[in-house]
Amino acid sequence: PVLSDWQAFAQNFLSKFRVFDTVVEAKENLFNLQMCNNEQFTTSIVQFEKEAYETGWNYNALQFALRHALPQCIKDVLRLTPKQPSYNGYKALVTQINQRYWEDHSKYLVPHVPWNSSGNSNWQSRAAAGNQTTGAGTPPNSATQLHLV
Numbered sequence: 001p002v003l004s005d006w007q008a009f010a011q012n013f014l015s016k017f018r019v020f021d022t023v024v025e026a027k028e029n030l031f032n033l034q035m036c037n038n039e040q041f042t043t044s045i046v047q048f049e050k051e052a053y054e055t056g057w058n059y060n061a062l063q064f065a066l067r068h069a070l071p072q073c074i075k076d077v078l079r080l081t082p083k084q085p086s087y088n089g090y091k092a093l094v095t096q097i098n099q100r101y102w103e104d105h106s107k108y109l110v111p112h113v114p115w116n117s118s119g120n121s122n123w124q125s126r127a128a129a130g131n132q133t134t135g136a137g138t139p140p141n142s143a144t145q146l147h148l149v
Contacts, residue, residue: 026054033069041098045091059087066090074098
């Protein structure tokens with residue numbers, strides 16, 4: 001009957017190959033979580049807390065595991081701050097650090113302008129005229145150019 005009935009087959013299969021101990025699996029998953037540098041904390045904390053709920057750990061253990069999962073750039077800033085006495089305070093502090101990181105990081109992002117767009121046609125006229133300029137529009141041999149000795 002198992003081979004002729006899909007529902008019976010699926011139940012039989014899952015009973016033989018399911019996770020034996022979900023708590024152990026959640027603990028392993030929690031220690032294997034690692035937040036990437038290009039990842040928002042608010043995204044990674046959702047997965048972290050999903051696994052954390054399954055473990056049944058107290059807040060001190062969760063705070064330790066969360067610290068382990070953070071990228072080095074956040075850990076470096078955390079070394080400069082006072083220790084947080086609670087897990088929720090620690091999460092709030094990490095959220096602020098990550099938010100500030102992305103605010104600062106967005107200042108340095110340069111919007112992508114295709115090389116052949118209409119806003120980038122000035123280089124064509126300079127190239128056609130043979131006028132090579134340095135960064136701020138200054139000709140290469142002008143008096144304002146720095147000479148390194």
